Structure formats: structure tokens, C-alpha cells
Amino acid sequence: MKAAACPTPHSSNSIASIFISSALVFMFLLFTWSCSEGNPDTEKEEETGEIEEMEETGYNYPEGKIFFEYPPMDLNGVSFYEPMGSMGVFPQDHGGFIHFEYGVDEPTTPVYAMADGVIVELGKSGDDFFMTVKYSTTISTKLGHVGRFADFILNQTNPVIEGSPLITEIEVKSGQIIGYISSFSALDIGVHDLDLESSKSFCYPELAFFENLYAADIFDYYEDSNPVKAEFLNKNIRVLEPYGGKNDYDVKGTISGNWYIKDKFEGKDIFTNYFAIGYHHIYSQRIAIADGLPRHDPDTEDTNSYSNSWIKSNSPKPEEVDIAFGMVKYELVAPVDLKRNDDGTYELNSLDGVDDQVPRGVFLMQMVDAETMQLEFIADKTVMEVEEFTGNQRVYVRNPDYE
Structure with missing residues (x-):
């Protein structure tokens, strides 16, 4: 993997984007996301994500960048969206939807597929679950603090055990309900784009966690003509660009x-x-x-x-x-x-x-x-x-x- 150049104070370098096969999927050793301020006494930064090879499924992934059609959850149930970059071990790679069903025993707010894609990973962390959905040859999303998966997912998989994420191949359609939020205060989401490595300012990309290295601004993946983008931006608490936050300051x-x-x-x-x-x-x-x-x-x-x-x-x-x-x-x-x-x-x-x-x-x-x-x-x-x-x-x- 070619390393991204670390920019100097007055210049930036450009390196050609790398090619990574669509047969790659992501796997966490441990998933411990939070949308708090990154307090080292109460949380641990997310663990490294490993890339594992997987046989081609035959799913016809779109090449490169795609645009999402749906938000990951009903925005009416969102108090505000907190962007990525909360300062911690590394500035966090993911943002989170702070919602109104915090503390509710069994929240009913659904989680949606943001476009046509494939659920490639299911996992458990504490009382909550997480999932990875792959949308193109280079773009995937990691959803954290999912309360429960949709029945059609559970009917196709073995039980999800903490510390043992399941690699899956479950096709989903844009806007389809794939789960429900948890009683935790936020539904976390990280967008990861394999084409972004050359544009990130990490002096030593190989030292970055997988998710940090490919973390993307979620708002770059909604077209301006899609009314969801305006509604989503209206929920965003950050008022300066990049609106989806930033996690690389080297x-x-x-x-x-x-x-x-x-x-x-x-x-x-x-x-x-x-x-x-x-x-x-x-x-x-x-x-x-x-x-x-x-x-x-x-x-x-x-x-x-x-x-x-x-x-x-x-x-x-x-x-x-x-x-x-x-x-x-x-x-x-x-x-x-x-x-x-x-x-x-x-x-x-x-x-x-x-x-x-x-x-x-x-x-x-x-x-x-x-x-x-x-x-x-x-x-x-x-x-x-x-x-x-x-x-x-x-x-x-x-x-x-x-x-």
C-alpha cells in the first residue's frame, strides 16, 4: 500500500489513489465506538480494523464513488448530528446521530440502508451491535450502537457473539430497514472510502487505524439535489466546513x-x-x-x-x-x-x-x-x-x- 505524503505547512502533495479489490471487507477486532468527547477514563478508542480477503460473491458493486439516497436513520428522531473528529487517541473516524430515544428500553426508530448494497459484517460490542454495509468497490459504512438487527438478517445468520464478528453476504435495497437504534445516546456512523488515502494528511499512514485512514465526510456522499442532504445538514451541529468533520491534522x-x-x-x-x-x-x-x-x-x-x-x-x-x-x-x-x-x-x-x-x-x-x-x-x-x-x-x- 502506497503511503500518503505528509504535507508541509505551505504545500501539499498528491499521490495516485490506490486500487483495492472489491473482494476486500472490513473486520474489527473490537468495536467500542462513542460520540462523547473522548474521555480516556471512560472509553477506549476504536480498535484497529483488519482487512480480510473474501471470495467474490458475484454482486455487481458500482465502481468507486456513489451517492447515498437515504439517511441511516429517520432524521425526525435526531436531536443533532455530531461530526467525526472528536479528539482522542486519533481524532475519531465516525460521527453520530444523537437521538431522542436515549434510555428507552427497546427503541423503535429504524436504521436504513443508505443505498443498494451488501451487509458484509455483523458484530456485537457490550449491549449493542454494529454492522458494516458495502455500497461500492471502495465505499462502505460502519454503523455502531445498533440495538437489534432486522428479522430478515437474523433469519440468515448465526447468533452474533461479542468478540466474534460474522462475515456475511446479505444484499439490501436502498431505504430498506436493516435494524433499529439502541438506547445508547447515539447511532454512530463512519463512512470509509478506499480512494481517500492519498488525500489524508497522515505522515505515516501505516500507523493509522484502518477506519481513520479512510474516514470520509459523510456530506460528500449526498448529491445537492437530494432533499435529504439539506435536512441532514440542518441537523449538523458543526457550522464550518468540512461539515462532516476532519480527523487528520499531521x-x-x-x-x-x-x-x-x-x-x-x-x-x-x-x-x-x-x-x-x-x-x-x-x-x-x-x-x-x-x-x-x-x-x-x-x-x-x-x-x-x-x-x-x-x-x-x-x-x-x-x-x-x-x-x-x-x-x-x-x-x-x-x-x-x-x-x-x-x-x-x-x-x-x-x-x-x-x-x-x-x-x-x-x-x-x-x-x-x-x-x-x-x-x-x-x-x-x-x-x-x-x-x-x-x-x-x-x-x-x-x-x-x-x-
């Missing part, structure tokens, strides 16, 4: 993007190996960080840490902090949540006063070379009280195999 030679801790790296499924700096998935103008190292102590009442924070005053932009910039001192402040209305809908909160918060502390960050960054968090200080690294800084690399 910029070569700068602090921007995803980092792996050097020397102590224990595998890419371990949250504490990561640090990321990019932009918030909803308040998309705000610089956000996710630090996997600090862990909440369950014996204390303090559940708030700096792990997920915004940058006070929102400057300088991480894609501008390179070797020549030297050390940057960022004050961290708490992110702003959404405002919940009495009718169960949500809206953006005002950002007035967000930069007036007392900082959680200071992050010192500095590029050592094009592949290496050092950082240190100093709690309960301001930039005026911090001069330099104390000797307790951590060292991160773009590639844990980098020497």
Missing part, C-alpha cells in the same frame, strides 16, 4: 497532528502512547489537545484533568510551530460543551469568556527535529510563571520506529 515539521511516545511505546492500541494536537470537531476554530498519558485516579473525586483541553487565546496555530519557532508555551483551558434545550435539542454555546478562564496549567512544546517533539505539562501555572523545561519533559516521535 503537518510535517510542525507540532500539529498525532504523536507517539518514544522509547516507552507499547503498541498502537494503548491510549497512553499518544498525544494529539489539532482542532475541536464541533467548535472547529478552536485548537484542541488530547494527552493520553494522565490517568484519572478513581479514589479521588476529581474527574477533571487536562487530558482534553483547548488552547487559551487560540494561538499560535500548531501548524505554524516548527523548529525555527522554538519553544511554545500554551495555557490550557476547559473546552466548552453544547447547550441542551428543554425540548431535548442542542445548540452551540457562546465562546465569550472562554479565554478568561483560569488556566489548568501550561504546556511547553518544542520541535527537536522534523520527526521529534518534546513536551511538558506544568499544572496550575501561567505562561508568566514558566520559563523553560524542568527536565521532566516527555519525548514524542511521529513514528515509534524512528531513530
